[in-house]
Amino acid sequence: MSGIVETLKRDLGDRVLTDPEALAAHQRDTWVLGELRALEGTLPAPPAAVVEPESTEEVAQVLRRCREAGAAVVPFGGGSGVCGAIEPGADAIVLSTRRLTGLVAFDPVDGTARFRAGTNGLEAEERIQKEGFTIGHWPQSIALSTVGGWVATRAAGQYSTAYGNIEDLLVAVEAVLPDGRVIRTRETPRAAAGPDLRQLFLGSEGTLGVVTEVTLAVRPQPEASRGQSLHFPDFDAGLEAIRRFVQADWCPPVVRLYDGRESQRHFRPACPSGRHMLIALHEGPAARVELELEAVARVARELGGEASDPGLVDHWLETRNQVPSFRSLLDQGLIVDTIEVAATWSRIGEVYRRVLDSLGEVPSLLAASAHSSHSYRTGTNLYFTFVAKPDDPTERANVYRDCWRRTLEATHAAGGGIAHHHGVGRVRRARLADELGETGVSLLRELKAALDPDGLLNPGNLLPDVDAPRSS
């Protein structure tokens, strides 16, 4: 690797970092298993170097150089991913987008904003809010993630039920292909001109190219915004309420239903024990907000929903992105993670029960719970949280894998999809066929081979190993 590092230093000078702090900071993402390995001293070696190109042309140059040298390249945005997509090891160069930042173009007539890929999500949102607009994409990681990372991971935001996920907000993308060619899709509102090439990069997780610019559709800040909260006698009743009002074409941006355990965790004392809390945030023209709020409340009442304190929504808005660090939990001997899955309405209740039943068999489990946070006409997601504390803390990685296996197997057995919005990374890749089918995985492998014949972009991520058993 020393040859390629020297070559890159000739090109980029001191924007090629090899000091231990820089290498350690790009050794992994925010996957809890990476955190655990760091604690246990079992992390793979740091990367050979971190490069910080300042332009698309420099990104292309880095990729060309690495291809000539046969060196692997791992694109790195905010490092906030939680699935282990970043694990370069000593044989790879990390390509950081941290110097590719800023708003390149903003058009208030078209409602479009073009950012360089490394722009921090919250800074992007705040920049657009200064213009009286909002992106409306609020992943919990917004303060840590980048707009390019949103595309590369196929991110979802908390306002998705009305505003859609990143694939619905993405107008155009610029990306550098593994051989250094630059592709820019056009800012056309819609085209029937062959397959949509933006889709190759949405969810590519660094394996098919490096996203360098992102044009997003932005929206004027809404005239009105009102929250409400309601609690239900059981989780199924809450899910059924969401199904009914979404299918009746009432789509508040935020719709979140917490099971009894999570309702007690987040909404005590407003939520009585055994009740399941739903919070909704309604936005848009003021008169429509009133109509929508009342329509949602009416559906909820039909299913045993009782109105609660609307101030809970403000509380949620203020605290929504405050989560304890994995490190603080590991320090308590715990192993914790969240697993998001999805299913159609007719299957989602069964997914909920089967997953919790299976997790309940883990001897060291302390708690497992779920909420629904992204709803669609045909179904919704479930966001499971599990906490376990094995007597022997060195057993945590095994317990972790067992909880993941149980959650994905139970979801698949109940007809659900195993990946809603965190992506695949290393934690799900052995089970990718559960979502895509064996032919789908083969097809994705063929796309990868077509774009990256030498397999140099983020090797070991997203795709399962060839001939690996599905349950490995």
Added chain:
Amino acid sequence: MSGIVETLKRDLGDRVLTDPEALAAHQRDTWVLGELRALEGTLPAPPAAVVEPESTEEVAQVLRRCREAGAAVVPFGGGSGVCGAIEPGADAIVLSTRRLTGLVAFDPVDGTARFRAGTNGLEAEERIQKEGFTIGHWPQSIALSTVGGWVATRAAGQYSTAYGNIEDLLVAVEAVLPDGRVIRTRETPRAAAGPDLRQLFLGSEGTLGVVTEVTLAVRPQPEASRGQSLHFPDFDAGLEAIRRFVQADWCPPVVRLYDGRESQRHFRPACPSGRHMLIALHEGPAARVELELEAVARVARELGGEASDPGLVDHWLETRNQVPSFRSLLDQGLIVDTIEVAATWSRIGEVYRRVLDSLGEVPSLLAASAHSSHSYRTGTNLYFTFVAKPDDPTERANVYRDCWRRTLEATHAAGGGIAHHHGVGRVRRARLADELGETGVSLLRELKAALDPDGLLNPGNLLPDVDAPRSS
């Protein structure tokens, strides 16, 4: 070709057609240049055979047989395409989906309907309406096209401004790859599990696989439905009104703005001369329909819009799919076509002017006009119609190509996208780089080579010839 035809006959018996009527009926789609060539006796030869598989497995078998024999295969749905995607010639087998019909599964809880690909569009809609639902996808060709064709051509429907286009309605797809493998994507409402593989088949125009089943999201029939019509002092004012109400998050399913010429053609005497008519259809919960209707009217009034007879919307609903046949127009010595393009709001007015200016220079032009029929937050489409009558009727193909060249060049020069919803076919393929960029075309070519290394699926369609000049 006789060897492969015999092989297919052994497999499929009398579902391999070689009689002249069947071959002639699958020789082309509804492209007006094909119609003109038929009239002039210059059509390429008919296909070697038409096969009518009855199952996905039979489709796979046909593709495997053709691959072994090195024979080209052209998938054929309703034959209603207007861009020349179907032109098999004597060296190809046409694979018709006409025996792959019917509703396979309907789920009123999830709001999903799975059809075999050859199901006629209107029959699909009527079948779902019997259940109290609607697909809400209304291409003008609905009575002629198939649900599989909607996916393969990336179709748009008249209700798209609220309900989206086919890519927004598609839950899952089953397709047979060129080598006979069958891919089925899952009916998961959303997944972050690599690039969305459905997108490979949306707009593939028969070049990457054969769509065999389509699962669509359906919606309950709306509680209320109300139309309104308003006319504007100029076309730009009408466009600006649409921009404002769509960006304010008012999205009626149908929003159509006709320029002065088309307003006189369709809405005389309700529309005064020189005025530009907008019709809107509002659907959904009754109270919201009233709010939306009034909000749209209010925005329209700010821009000089004056209310007209709402009965015009009913008239449009009744007559919307009645268009004169190309043949009847050709018989009058005319050459006529429609060309749909798109642009962001800030560019669309310039696209309109430049295209009409350029078409106005065609000596034999009788009329050119446009309407907007599919609006988005960031822009809208324009649907141009031109009519010319050269003194020498044998000049019609040349005049036709000139009108197309002018329209696409002017659109591109004004920053628009050259293909909104009819697809690429043969009429646009030489200019595909205007939409995708040169790198995008190369990338699409590489995807094609990865999936169909022998180039046997619909050769000559969608992609430009290698090394062809862009303007050919």
